Amino acid sequence: MSIRQAPALTTHNRKSTMAQQPETRVSATTPRLHVAHLAKTYGSGGKARTVIEDLTFTVDAGEVVCIVGPSGVGKTTLLKCLAGLQPASSGTAAIDGRTISGPPPEMALVFQDYNRSLMPWLTVRKNLVLPLRHLKLPAAELKERCDSALAAVGLSHADNQYPWQLSGGMQQRVAIARALAYRPEILIMDEPFASVDAQTRFDLEDLCLKIRKDFNMTILVVTHDIDEAVYLADRVVVLGSRPARVLRVVEVDLPAPRDQITTRSLPEFARQRTDVLSLIKRPA
Amino acid sequence: MKVSIHPYALSAVGIAGALVIWQILSAANLAGNALPAATTVFATLASILGTGAFWSSLGATLGVALLALAVAAVAGVALGLLVGSFEPVRYATAAVLEFLKPVPPIVILPLAVLVLGPTAEMSFFLVVFGCLLPIVMQTVDGVQGADPVARDTARSYGMGEGEILARVVLPSAMPYIGTAMRVAAPAALVVTVVAGLLGGGPGLGQNIYQAQAAGDYASLYALVIVLGVLGLLFQAATRLAERRVLHWHESYREVVH
Numbered sequence: 001m002s003i004r005q006a007p008a009l010t011t012h013n014r015k016s017t018m019a020q021q022p023e024t025r026v027s028a029t030t031p032r033l034h035v036a037h038l039a040k041t042y043g044s045g046g047k048a049r050t051v052i053e054d055l056t057f058t059v060d061a062g063e064v065v066c067i068v069g070p071s072g073v074g075k076t077t078l079l080k081c082l083a084g085l086q087p088a089s090s091g092t093a094a095i096d097g098r099t100i101s102g103p104p105p106e107m108a109l110v111f112q113d114y115n116r117s118l119m120p121w122l123t124v125r126k127n128l129v130l131p132l133r134h135l136k137l138p139a140a141e142l143k144e145r146c147d148s149a150l151a152a153v154g155l156s157h158a159d160n161q162y163p164w165q166l167s168g169g170m171q172q173r174v175a176i177a178r179a180l181a182y183r184p185e186i187l188i189m190d191e192p193f194a195s196v197d198a199q200t201r202f203d204l205e206d207l208c209l210k211i212r213k214d215f216n217m218t219i220l221v222v223t224h225d226i227d228e229a230v231y232l233a234d235r236v237v238v239l240g241s242r243p244a245r246v247l248r249v250v251e252v253d254l255p256a257p258r259d260q261i262t263t264r265s266l267p268e269f270a271r272q273r274t275d276v277l278s279l280i281k282r283p284a
Numbered sequence: 285m286k287v288s289i290h291p292y293a294l295s296a297v298g299i300a301g302a303l304v305i306w307q308i309l310s311a312a313n314l315a316g317n318a319l320p321a322a323t324t325v326f327a328t329l330a331s332i333l334g335t336g337a338f339w340s341s342l343g344a345t346l347g348v349a350l351l352a353l354a355v356a357a358v359a360g361v362a363l364g365l366l367v368g369s370f371e372p373v374r375y376a377t378a379a380v381l382e383f384l385k386p387v388p389p390i391v392i393l394p395l396a397v398l399v400l401g402p403t404a405e406m407s408f409f410l411v412v413f414g415c416l417l418p419i420v421m422q423t424v425d426g427v428q429g430a431d432p433v434a435r436d437t438a439r440s441y442g443m444g445e446g447e448i449l450a451r452v453v454l455p456s457a458m459p460y461i462g463t464a465m466r467v468a469a470p471a472a473l474v475v476t477v478v479a480g481l482l483g484g485g486p487g488l489g490q491n492i493y494q495a496q497a498a499g500d501y502a503s504l505y506a507l508v509i510v511l512g513v514l515g516l517l518f519q520a521a522t523r524l525a526e527r528r529v530l531h532w533h534e535s536y537r538e539v540v541h
Contacts (some may be wrong), residue, residue: 083440109440116433121455121532130451131441162532182441 031058032218037091051077053243064219066229069239075222108184112191114171118163125159128181149181169200186218202260230273238279320502329506345487352411353472360416364423389414402484414475415468422464426457462526469522
C-alpha cells in the first residue's frame with residue numbers, strides 16, 4: 001500500500017513545496033522548459049521537407065508563453081516534439097535540463113480538437129480517469145483529483161454526461177479538467193480555443209489565467225490569434241514560416257490581473273499587438 | 285408519402301399477404317406436392333413443436349452457431365487488433381487474408397467432412413471459418429480508423445501501448461466490429477444449417493435434409509419457417525446488443541442538446 005501511494009505523495013509534496021517557496025526555484029538560471037536549436041525534417045534526400053529549422057526559446061517556471069505564427073508554420077510539429085510524441089531531427093527540448101525523449105510525466109497536453117481528443121464512449125468523469133489509471137492512485141485520491149479538476153473548470157454538475165452532450169466550450173473545459181486532474185506542472189495547449197465561439201473563447205482565456213494563478217502552473221499556448229497571445233502571455237514567441245524559426249520574443253508587460261475589457265482597451269495592449277502583428281505580416 | 289399506420293401493423297399486413305399468396309399458389313397446384321398449403325405446413329409445425337427431437341435439434345443448431353460465433357468474435361477481434369496494430373504482421377498477412385476472404389465456407393465443406401466427419405465439430409469449424417475473416421478485416425479497419433488525435437492524447441499522458449490498444453483503439457474500433465457482428469450473426473446460423481444439410485452435422489439442417497429425402501415437404505417447410513424466425517431473432521438480438529454497446533456512437537446517440 002505504501003509503495004502504491006508513494007508516487008502520488010511525491011507529486012503532492014513537490015507541488016506544495018513549489019507553491020510555498022517559488023523564489024527558491026532555480027528558474028533564474030535554468031528555465032523550466034528549454035528548446036535549443038530544435039529542428040524537424042520529414043523524409044530524406046530529395047523529398048526531405050524541413051518544417052522547423054533551429055528553434056530556440058525558453059519558458060520559465062510559472063510563466064505563460066504564447067507561440068504565434070502564420071498558419072501552417074509547423075506549430076503542431078513543434079508541440080509533438082515538446083510532448084515527446086515524436087523525436088526532433090536535431091537540437092533538443094528539455095525540462096529542467098533533462099532532454100525530452102518520451103511523454104514527460106510532468107506535462108499535460110490540451111489539443112485543439114476536443115471532439116477528437118475526448119473519448120466519446122466515456123462519461124466526463126471517466127475521461128478524466130482514463131489517463132490516471134496507470135498511475136495506480138488510491139481511490140480516494142483519484143476521486144479528489146477529478147472532483148477538484150471539474151470544480152476548477154466549473155463542470156462539477158456534468159461529470160456523468162458524455163462529452164458529445166455538451167457544448168464545444170464545455171467539451172474543451174473537460175479536456176482542460178482532464179489535464180488538471182493529471183496534476184501536471186507544465187500545461188501545453190495547441191490552439192485550445194480556436195474551435196469555440198468568441199464569448200466562450202474569452203471565458204476559456206480567463207480560465208487559463210486562473211489556472212496559472214491557482215495552480216502555479218507553467219503554460220505554453222500555441223495560437224494563431226495575436227490578440228489572444230498578447231492578452232494571455234508574459235512573453236510571445238513570434239515564429240516565421242517555412243521553415244519555422246523564431247523571429248523575435250516579445251515581452252508583454254501588461255498589468256496583472258488581466259481583464260478582458262480593461263486590459264484589451266489599454267493603449268499598451270494595442271501597441272503590443274501591433275508589434276507582434278507587424279512581425280508576422282512583414283514579408284519574409 | 286406520410287404513413288400514419290404503425291410500422292408493425294404494416295409488417296403484419298405484409299406477412300398476411302405473403303401467406304395468402306402462398307395458399308393460393310398451393311391451391312392452384314402449380315408445383316404439385318412440392319408446395320403444400322400454408323395451412324398444412326403450420327399444422328405440421330405445431331405438431332413438430334410438440335416433439336422432443338425438434339427441441340434437441342434446435343438446441344444443437346443454436347449451440348453450434350452461438351458458440352462458434354463467440355469464438356470467431358473473440359479470436360477475430362484479437363487477430364484484428366494484432367494485424368491492425370503491427371505493420372509487419374499486416375504486410376505478412378494481407379495477401380493470405382485477402383485471398384481467403386472471398387472463399388465461402390461451403391467450398392471447404394467436403395474437406396471439413398472428410399477430416400472431422402458429419403459431426404458438430406465439423407459444423408463448428410465451418411462457422412468459425414465463415415465468420416472469422418470478416419470480423420478480422422473489420423477490426424483491422426477499425427484499428428486503422430482510430431483517431432490519431434485520440435492515440436496522441438493517450439500517449440501524451442504516458443499510457444502504455446497495451447493500455448492504449450485496450451482502452452482507446454478497441455473502443456474506437458467497436459462500430460466496425462458491431463457491423464461485422466451484425467453480418468456474422470445470421471451467417472453463423474446459415475452456415476450451421478448448411479453444414480447439417482449438406483455435411484450431415486447435427487441440428488435443424490440435418491432434419492431438413494431428412495424431410496426432403498423422405499418427401500415430407502410439409503415438415504421441410506415447417507423447419508424453414510423455424511429457421512426464418514430464428515434469423516429474425518438473431519438479427520434483432522445483434523441490433524439490440526449493438527445499440528447498447530454503441531449507444532455513444534453518432535448513429536445511436538439520443539439527441540439531448
